Amino acid sequence: MTLFLLLAAFVVQQFLPAFTGFHHSRILLVQLVFLCCAVTVNQPTMLLLAFVGGLLWDAHSALGPSSGDPAVYVQAVESLRFGYSVVLFAMVGFLMQGIQPLFQRGKWIFSAILTGIAVWLYLAAEYAFINFVRGDFVFNQATFFFFFFIALFTMLLSPLIFWGLYWIAKSCGHTIYPEASRRKKRTQ
Amino acid sequence: MKPLNLIALLLFLAGAVWVLTLSERSVREIQATYFSAMSQFLKSGSKLETHARDFVKETTHSKALEAELETIRGEIGRLRIIESRFKDLEAENAQMRSALDFKTTTKFDIVAARVIRRHPTTWWQTVDIDAGEEHGIGTQLSVLSNEGLVGKIDRPDRGRSSVILLTDEKCQVSARVEGTPEVGILSGQRGRYDGTPLLRLKFLSINANLQKGQRVFTTGRGGLFQPNILLGTIESLEKGALDSEALVRPSVNFEDLDTVFVVLSATD
Numbered sequence: 001m002t003l004f005l006l007l008a009a010f011v012v013q014q015f016l017p018a019f020t021g022f023h024h025s026r027i028l029l030v031q032l033v034f035l036c037c038a039v040t041v042n043q044p045t046m047l048l049l050a051f052v053g054g055l056l057w058d059a060h061s062a063l064g065p066s067s068g069d070p071a072v073y074v075q076a077v078e079s080l081r082f083g084y085s086v087v088l089f090a091m092v093g094f095l096m097q098g099i100q101p102l103f104q105r106g107k108w109i110f111s112a113i114l115t116g117i118a119v120w121l122y123l124a125a126e127y128a129f130i131n132f133v134r135g136d137f138v139f140n141q142a143t144f145f146f147f148f149f150i151a152l153f154t155m156l157l158s159p160l161i162f163w164g165l166y167w168i169a170k171s172c173g174h175t176i177y178p179e180a181s182r183r184k185k186r187t188q
Numbered sequence: 189m190k191p192l193n194l195i196a197l198l199l200f201l202a203g204a205v206w207v208l209t210l211s212e213r214s215v216r217e218i219q220a221t222y223f224s225a226m227s228q229f230l231k232s233g234s235k236l237e238t239h240a241r242d243f244v245k246e247t248t249h250s251k252a253l254e255a256e257l258e259t260i261r262g263e264i265g266r267l268r269i270i271e272s273r274f275k276d277l278e279a280e281n282a283q284m285r286s287a288l289d290f291k292t293t294t295k296f297d298i299v300a301a302r303v304i305r306r307h308p309t310t311w312w313q314t315v316d317i318d319a320g321e322e323h324g325i326g327t328q329l330s331v332l333s334n335e336g337l338v339g340k341i342d343r344p345d346r347g348r349s350s351v352i353l354l355t356d357e358k359c360q361v362s363a364r365v366e367g368t369p370e371v372g373i374l375s376g377q378r379g380r381y382d383g384t385p386l387l388r389l390k391f392l393s394i395n396a397n398l399q400k401g402q403r404v405f406t407t408g409r410g411g412l413f414q415p416n417i418l419l420g421t422i423e424s425l426e427k428g429a430l431d432s433e434a435l436v437r438p439s440v441n442f443e444d445l446d447t448v449f450v451v452l453s454a455t456d
Contacts, residue, residue, distance in 0.1 A: 010226070011226070011229045014226060014229045014230050014232075014233035014308075015229075015232070015233045015236060017237055017240075017306070017307075018306065018307045020443075023381040023382060024307050024381045024382065025381075026307075026310065028310070042193075043193045043196060043197070044192060044193060044195075044196030047196050047197065047199075047200040048196075048200075050200070051200060051203050051204070051207075054207075055207055055218070056222060058207075059215075059218050059219045059221075059222035059223075060222065060308075060309070061308075061309035061310065061311075061312065062215060062219065063312055063314075063342055063343075063352065063358060064212075064216075064327060064342045064343055065212055066358065066360070067327075067328050067411075067412065068328075068360070068362075068410040068411055068412045069409070069410045069411045072362050072373075072409050072410035072411075073360050073362070073373065073410055074373075075373075077357055077358040077360060077375070079358065081208055082207065082208070082210060082215045083204065083207030083208040083210065084208070086203070086204045086207050086208075087204055087208075090200065090204075123310070126310070126311065127311075130311060130378070131378075134357065134378070136378075138377075138378045138379045139379065140379045142379055142380065142381055142382065143379045143381075146381050150310075
């Protein structure tokens, strides 16, 4: 079910434009859905989601190779290697799984905050990779605000995704808060 | 670690290595499959964005539009004069070529397209246009607007193409400064996300003497862009230890990009 949700996120992502007034920042819905799912599922499922999510994200955004006469264009500008997102998705997925015990006790607010931090780290890692392969480390105020607005807008949407996951799990006869449910049953 | 988790991790690592070592052709095939599966949603998403943009345009104050119309009328008059002069030169050039028994080799086929999506990715300065392989568009073709060079085709699909803009760091153009012997490589700058950012013209000579407002054109070298396409104007000059670099204001307003022209072939 989480895999279908991730694929649906790719579809909805096509309808989300960049916010021109906020340094062309955007909501990273695919990453958000992945992060929210990562905290609710076991490790093998998280890795499967990371693989599918990363692969499709790179298919969505990878640029073609540089071309032109190398005698004229002596310094080719490199792009990120296709597939890097698979690794990045898994890294932030493991980060989210780190607070899974807290989430399972029903404290989703920590996970919501962590989605913002994870998105920020995801962007920072991508940007660091770009700087590494292209040389000349550049980090200006615009870049900071670009990261900040993307992480903020994405994080603000996380309660909605958690709510959606909660209802999907409930309708399938599962719970995403097993610890909290057990405690609730014990007190009843 | 549980055995199941370990197996999953090993399978994931094997999958990651496989993806990271894919050939360029395989990557393009995966992208083509992805975009063909997404084509209906991309179309709807683009329509939504186009409608929103048109709505914003319609609500622009009518006085501003009137003023713009007046400017355009003036510009048309100026261009008509230039066009008539250009036709004279073309006729003269044809005569000279004929006289020298030169075979005419120049062709300039273009396809008009509309920008249907802006900045679909996080980091790259790209737009999507509504013309693709079915219109004869291939990779690396020049994309122009009536103001100058817009960029080049990065990924053509069946009915749409992705254009990498001149403002992106990866779109490098061999450029020359009008009225000087200076040539260099023009490209966008990293860490610029707003509007129409300044471009950087690198590898100029250490003694480059450039003035603000001087025009920058393509050289035609490097096998990507046709010569004498307007790129922008010099904004400032920065002298380094080994060479000089100039900041260039692009001639194209990338914020207001609507109709563009893809040059299918300029030479045979």
